[in-house]
Amino acid sequence: MLLSSLVAQASPLSEQQVKQLQGLVSQLNPIQQAWVSGYLAASAQLAGQSVAVAPSAVAAPAATLTVLYGSQTGNAKHVAQDLGKAASGKGFTVKVQDLAEYKAANLKNERFLVIVTSTYGEGEPPENAISFYNFLFSKKAPQLPELRYAVLGLGDTSYEFFCKTAQDFDQRLAELGGKAIIARADLDVDYGTAAANWQQQLITTLEPEFAQAPAATADVISWPGVSQTAAAESSYSKQQPFSAELYTNQKITGRDSSKDVRHIEISLAGSGLRYQPGDALGVYFSNDPQLVKELLLLTGIAANTPVLLGTERLTISDALTEQLELTQSYPAFVDKYAKASGSEVLQALVADKTALRSYLSERQIIDIVREHPALISAQQLVDALRKQQPRLYSIASSQAEVEDEVHLTVGVVRYEAYGKPHLGGASGFLAERLAEGGSIKVFVETNNNFRLPENDDTPVIMIGPGTGIAPFRAFLQERDVRAASGKNWLFFGNPHFTQDFLYQVELQNYLKQGLLTRLDVAFSRDTAEKVYVQHKLLKHGAEVWQWLEQGAHLYICGDGARMAKDVHQALLTIVQQQGGKDEKAAQQYLDQLRIAKRYQKDVY
């Protein structure tokens, strides 16, 4: 563009500024002009940044949409990221952030805030949302009269406290003066379509606000918590999983164990997929053909009956085998199946939430249909079922050690109920139906909230009973290869020493070679009085405290419903007894550890 043709209407400059600029430029030779153009470009870039951080008094602040997520399994994170992408595509200035990373003090400056969150356990916030949650419900929480917000809850209707955290956030933000942009949605496990709809509705509602803002800086989006390397190197994702080869399926509990735990090795060769210790592997699976057969028999549907799944046309047999959830049961199925089948018993059950939950607690879909067989149409059956969700397994290997492989420690869900054997969906697929050499669809789910300390000298305490040992095998491999000098202390537990000591020989070798500084084990069923990891922690409380005071990072992996709580309680006791603190101060001590990322959990 030539300056001579520059007119104020076509530029952000006033008429006077245009004239001054034209006057100056006319005195400069081409080299000087080039230098000035570079100078101006550079200073403009700097100015732009400072605007984003601290808006100048003159220019109106660019409207920023802050999207925060509280995520346990990565679902809320993905939804938040999708929302971020869609909004920035519309020209919004968007910031997507892990709630654990978010500085609560900024809350009062937010104008447009979205929180996507799951709920954990008995209505508690997910691990990475705890600090923010506590802040929001504390006296320190600011009044937010300027805030416009939206909350999206992800959950599972089979749990009593379905989307409780989302409801809490919604209610609290409103109490603090915030105004909802659109109504909160509480979504079930098959949230895909509903989440997309909610996102669309949100963007449409906000578009007028953001359209008034100056040119959007779309690439300001930052996604902390996303491994850039993984995203950069591999095109495979949850949406496009990699078809990987199963190398090894090895039972690692003894022949007399009540548990069937498998060590699974999967090849990632050719995928470019990278993971770090602490990450999880998402796994898609095929349902048991026998289960599909029986379901079709009970409902009187021919296997080749065509059905519509979203926009896809396929046979009911394929839909049931590859795409729909057949093992985990949930209220929505009972509701839809009750209607389709006309079963009055089930309809009555749907009305009684407590009874329904207990009914579902150990029934798979097949049990419900077995108890209430009904001739329904193929499409009715498909519509009653939700889409299969991939299962996430904490990765049990480090790529520093195993390179193109990924290892998992899979507890096979297997039990007898109602006179029939039952098998978990993914675990059954991995353990029994997938032959070595067969292929399985996988993706990497990053988890930056479960990471080894960056400093290799830092000691770590790992508490991982049962299959909770998985990420710690990854940690140990990583620290071994890195020749990290930090001390490593592992607490492991399971029912029986002779049958259930997962990775016993590997751990013995790590102990011998000195990588494991300490290994304390609790085998609950070997003694008259049950001994669990928390008892071992308490037994060695003085040393645990010593390690913490030396800066140790603390990790818990495994059962969240009981173990993680009991371990937390044990830690509180240790901090009180060894640190001479009262209960409140002990709680604060652990909170501080969590905030400093020295106390991390991967629980399920």
Place this chain on the structure above:
Amino acid sequence: MSQYPVNPEFVAPGKLSDNERLKAESDHLRGTITSDLQNEITGGFTGDNFMLIRFHGMYQQDDRDIRAERAAQKLEPLHNVMLRARMPGGIITPTQWLAIDKFAAEHTLYGSIRLTTRQTFQFHGVLKPNIKPMHQFLNSIGIDSIATAGDVNRNVLCTSNPVESELHQQAYQWAIKISEHLLPKTRAYAEIWLDEEKVETTETEPVLGDTYLPRKFKTTVVIPPHNDVDVHANDLNFVAIAEHGKLIGFNVLVGGGLAMTFGDTSTYPRRAEELGFISLEHVLKVAEHVVTVQRDYGDRVNRKNAKTKYTIDRIGVDNFRSEVEKRVGVAFEPVRPYAFTSRGDRFGWVEGIDGKHHLTLFIENGRVLDFPGKPLKTGLAEIAKIHQGDLRMTANQNLIIAGVPLEQKAQIEQLARQYGLLDDSHSEQRKNSMACVSFPTCPLAMAEAERYLPELVTKVEGLLSKNGVADDHIVLRVTGCPNGCGRAMLAEVGLVGRAPGKYNVYLGGNKVGTRIPKLFLDNVAEAEILAQLDQLIGRWATERQAGEDFGDFVIRSGVVAEVKVSKTDFHA
């Protein structure tokens, strides 16, 4: 250092074996066993403790059937211990029996009581957390396991002869006294297992020595003419000499032993030989000094040549005898006449001279367990509940219900029949066959023994019957390795394990156990063994002289050469 003058010419030269270091450093058998008991990461014992627990009567073992499976499962082998009790003469009370019956059921992997060729019982499959409670439990019923394994004098055998009850009682008392006299003096067992306090004394081992014996040492008290204890399998034997039913002294035989190492011709099974007669007042001194001579002159450089039998062959029996005499301060008298005429147990009822009745039960392989259709273990417990006498384990792995008053005979017999303990269908062949434990528990096993014997016997019975000698029998013994527990080296037909399914076959022992057999087949499988036996039994059936036993026949007919002097003949 010995408290006696030692002739340096009789001491094997060279660098001491590592076991000598281990014993010397063990703090009189304590090692670090206590800290291993607290180690929750492994079910096994570490370092020297692995060997040291043997001196306390235990072997670390694992379930070898699932060793590979567990390795794939990233689990260590299913480590456990086998415990061998110290029961001189093998007598156990019904109360003790009921207690060990319960313990086996509740605290062992295999749930069985194993009667062994050393006239005692073994628990198999005791996991580490149960070990200390096991010793405390045994102590509470008056049983220990001190020195039933390791380089010490082990459980002392005594002929099971309930008929000559008085003589047996005297001999049995000597077995107990000898056992106690030769026990280690260390308090390690009491401290480690029974939590007894450490006493601040300077501990010494005046008999066994601070580094204990060069190798295991086995002692018997035998009452001729019955050689049930197999004197020639033992280092030291006291052969009871009685006058008018009263014990007056013993002929002393030394240097028997059956162990050997494949491929090492410096090792061989060897018969015991006579030192002479001693009267009763010298018994303990003689026992002590056969031990101290072996202690001072046994080979501590090469463990494979460390047993008494090699010491005697190396320094000569006369030198050995005179060393013992010097230390005891008494000369042996000439051997008194004696003869062995039998070896197997006399099954069924016998009446003792004391008027009590005794029932000898055949326990196949010595394994007391509830088998399908044969609840032997429950049956013995039921008998123990009402029995007023005692129970006697024999050196042939059988059991005698001893001291039954006439009025209880019928009831005990009824119980024995009800639970399959008395089974008239057992052939003489079966009752004269024996095997060691071997797989799956014994770490030394090279081939099956106990688990294989029953079907092998059935096949041999078939051969006898096919060749028209079904009422005869051959002393048949199978042992899983060449270490000798199954005493195959004193059998008419002895199988010694080489590899899974493969055995060496030795022929030519005799019925009473006074001749070492010789190698006939090397490393062969069952088909070949049976084919050859079929042919030989066929020849025996037709060519034998009147009453000629199979073992005698194969030598007379030149199938194998007789082993007269093991050192020169066995490998010839």
